[in-house]
Amino acid sequence: xxxxxxxxxxxxxxxxxxxxxxxxxxxxxxxADFCQGEAGTRxxxxxxxDGGTTFHHEPVYRKLAELGYVGACLPExxxxxxxxxxxxxxxxxxxxxxxxxIAATGVTMIVAGAVERFGTEEQKQHYLGRIAxxxxxxxxxxxxxxxxxxxxxxxxxxxxxxxxxxxGHKTWITCAREADEIxxxxxSEQTERKHxxxxxxxxxxxxxxxxxxxxxxxxxxxxxxxxxxxxxxxxSKVLGTVGGGxxxxxxxxxxxxxxxxxxxxxxxxxxxxxxxxxxxxxEQFGKKxxxxxxxxxxxxxxxxxxxxxxxxxxxxxxSIAADPHRLLPREASxxxxxxxxxxxxxxxxxxxMMGGYGYASEYDMxxxxxxxxxxxxxxxxxxxxxxxxxxxxxx
Ligand SMILES: Cc1cc2nc3c(=O)[nH]c(=O)nc-3n(C[C@H](O)[C@H](O)[C@H](O)COP(=O)(O)OP(=O)(O)OC[C@H]3O[C@@H](n4cnc5c(N)ncnc54)[C@H](O)[C@@H]3O)c2cc1C
Numbered sequence: 001x002x003x004x005x006x007x008x009x010x011x012x013x014x015x016x017x018x019x020x021x022x023x024x025x026x027x028x029x030x031x032a033d034f035c036q037g038e039a040g041t042r043x044x045x046x047x048x049x050d051g052g053t054t055f056h057h058e059p060v061y062r063k064l065a066e067l068g069y070v071g072a073c074l075p076e077x078x079x080x081x082x083x084x085x086x087x088x089x090x091x092x093x094x095x096x097x098x099x100x101x102i103a104a105t106g107v108t109m110i111v112a113g114a115v116e117r118f119g120t121e122e123q124k125q126h127y128l129g130r131i132a133x134x135x136x137x138x139x140x141x142x143x144x145x146x147x148x149x150x151x152x153x154x155x156x157x158x159x160x161x162x163x164x165x166x167x168g169h170k171t172w173i174t175c176a177r178e179a180d181e182i183x184x185x186x187x188s189e190q191t192e193r194k195h196x197x198x199x200x201x202x203x204x205x206x207x208x209x210x211x212x213x214x215x216x217x218x219x220x221x222x223x224x225x226x227x228x229x230x231x232x233x234x235x236s237k238v239l240g241t242v243g244g245g246x247x248x249x250x251x252x253x254x255x256x257x258x259x260x261x262x263x264x265x266x267x268x269x270x271x272x273x274x275x276x277x278x279x280x281x282x283e284q285f286g287k288k289x290x291x292x293x294x295x296x297x298x299x300x301x302x303x304x305x306x307x308x309x310x311x312x313x314x315x316x317x318x319s320i321a322a323d324p325h326r327l328l329p330r331e332a333s334x335x336x337x338x339x340x341x342x343x344x345x346x347x348x349x350x351x352x353m354m355g356g357y358g359y360a361s362e363y364d365m366x367x368x369x370x371x372x373x374x375x376x377x378x379x380x381x382x383x384x385x386x387x388x389x390x391x392x393x394x395x
Contacts, residue, residue, distance in 0.1 A: 009097070011273040012303045017310040020090065028090050031069065035098020038063075042362075048101045052367070053220045055103035056178045062134035064095075064102065071132025074112060078128035084321040085255065089262040089313060096266025099364070103222050104136035104175035106259045111137040111183045113255045114200065118240035118248050127202075130180065138179035140170040140226055141249070148384050151194045151246060155228065157186035157201050159235060159242060164188075164201050166209075166231040172378070176212045176224035179205055184228075185245050198245030202237040203228075219370045253380075254320055254328050257336035260379045261313045264372065268343035271368040272306055275299075275350035278357070295353060302346050309342045330392040337385040344372040 009015075009032055020028060038060055039045050048057045064070050073088040074080025081087075088109060095102060108131055115127045131137065146153040155168025166186060176182060182203045189197030203210065209231040214221035240248045276299060279290035289295055316335045319328055347369040351358035358365045376382045 009273070010269065011276045012269060012306050014269065014303070014307045014310045017307055018090070018314045020086075024087060024090055027069075027072070027087070028094050031091065031094040032098060034064070034067070034069075035095060035100045039099050039101065042364075045099060045101070049220070052361075055101045055220055055222050056136060056175050057101045058134075058136070058178065060100060061102045061104065061136065064100075065132065065134030070105070070108075070134055071128075073109075074128050074132050075116070075124075078124050079132040080128065085258065085324070086314065086317045086321050089258065089265075089317045092259060092262035093266040093269070093313075096263045097270045098266075099270065104138070104178050106263055107139050107174050107179075108135075108137045109259055110139055110252060110256050113252045114183065114239060114248060117251055118200070123239065135180040136175055136178045138173050138176045138182045140173045140176070140182050140184045142172045143169060144171050148381055151198070153185070153187060153198070155184070155186040157184065157188050157199055159188060162235055163232050164199075164235055164237065166201070166203065166228040166233075168228050170226045170228075172215070172223045173212075173226050174223055174378075176205070176226050177214065181205060182226065183239065185249060188242050188245075191243075195246040197243050198249075199242045200239040200245045200248055201233065202239060203231060203233055207231050207233060217374075219367075219374055251327070254316075254332040256379055257332040257385075258313065258316055258320065260375060261309075261316070261335035261339040264339045264343040264375050265309055265313050267368055267371055268306055268309060268339065268346045271343065271347045271350045271365065271372075272302055274363075274365060274368075275302075275346070275353045278354050282354075289353075298349055298353065302349060305342045306346065309339045312338055330389055333380075333385040333388045336379060337382050337389070340372065340375040340382060344369070344376060347372045 039048060046052065048060060049055055068081055069091055071080040072091060073083040073085060076082040092105065112128060112131045115123060119127060141150050143153050143155060155170060157164050157166045166184065168186060182205065184201045184203050185198055186201065187197055188199040191197035209229045211227040213225045215223045215225060217223060279295050280288060282289045312335050316328065316331045319331060347365060350365045351369055354363060354365055357363050
């Protein structure tokens with residue numbers, strides 16, 4: 001059985017909840033056409049992802065950058081388009097919906113945010129310009145012994161004169177192999193409080209002493225172990241202040257969580273549309289399976305959840321756009337939590353709605369399920385998001 005043609009966009013009819021301006025809608029439509037042209041068929045996606053194993057295709061990403069989309073939300077004086085986080089969400093949602101293999105986008109945008117907030121003028125010129133031009137970046141926080149309790153990290157980045165010397169092991173680093181540089185968060189000082197003494201340092205991928213090894217996962221091998229042995233870079237590679245890394249990380253959490261929400265929203269919408277297209281076509285017992293009440297109710301519930309997710313992402317995006325310096329720990333965690341759970345549920349129910357074909361690799365539903373499962377783990381697990389939301393209620 002061959003996979004159905006790409007369904008028409010937004011079968012769920014939820015994208016009006018984004019309340020985009022005419023210009024933003026035009027960008028969304030253009031991006032959708034771009035994705036359709038580049039990755040609209042199964043054959044194209046197989047080719048771009050090396051048979052479903054690697055998910056950042058540099059030439060496609062650079063093409064998007066040349067068209068101005070990658071830097072659309074970066075400041076104009078650094079080569080960007082001057083847009084805001086709503087524009088970024090549109091970009092992330094549409095490219096995820098369009099199944100474009102540009103996996104480094106989310107982490108690169110997180111790095112861009114850190115540079116915008118804490119970079120020197122020179123660093124902003126250098127890094128934001130490169131990001132707008134299509135260079136990919138990674139961010140390395142997690143360690144084998146420090147996952148949810150990330151502040152307990154042990155990798156050392158010690159200042160020795162005009163240099164920083166790094167030793168340690170980071171793990172799960174998305175797109176470390178594709179990244180031109182890795183933004184490392186490591187311990188530059190042993191302090192009483194684990195949140196103190198952390199620093200952010202850029203490490204170019206080809207630096208001597210860096211060893212990057214892919215991790216095999218149910219979603220390909222895009223995440224990597226990164227080993228640092230006497231990796232030495234000049235102190236000009238420090239982002240922000242030595243010892244101020246934790247505060248700098250926290251300042252970017254709004255954006256990081258919303259980025260994950262927007263990407264998962266695109267996948268949720270795609271999983272919904274593919275499922276709906278399938279149950280409208282597939283016949284059993286002489287009827288379209290979508291006409292069975294069990295199926296209709298399921299579709300209705302998922303469409304309702306999807307609309308909630310769409311509203312939440314763009315509501316939080318607008319709040320951040322209105323005041324980029326305000327921390328929204330509750331709302332940003334809600335967006336990450338809700339949308340990743342909705343996406344996982346839609347993909348899981350999508351597999352069930354498609355029966356055996358939902359389980360087959362020939363269709364994309366099982367791939368969406370694998371992607372969405374991961375989203376409830378990275379960027380702070382959903383248990384941690386619930387903890388943060390609870391804390392905002394004084395619990
Ligand atoms: C696909 C993928 C991409 C990733 N990309 C990156 C990346 O680019 N950069 C990076 O630095 N890291 C990355 N990570 C790492 C990710 O951030 C961690 O996996 C995540 O923070 C959880 O840490 P852990 O895996 O060590 O699990 P643990 O922290 O050991 O957690 C195991 C379980 O215990 C639960 N748990 C832990 N503490 C609590 C608590 N206080 N209350 C309740 N439950 C708790 C967790 O929710 C989880 O269910 C990625 C991970 C994945 C899977």
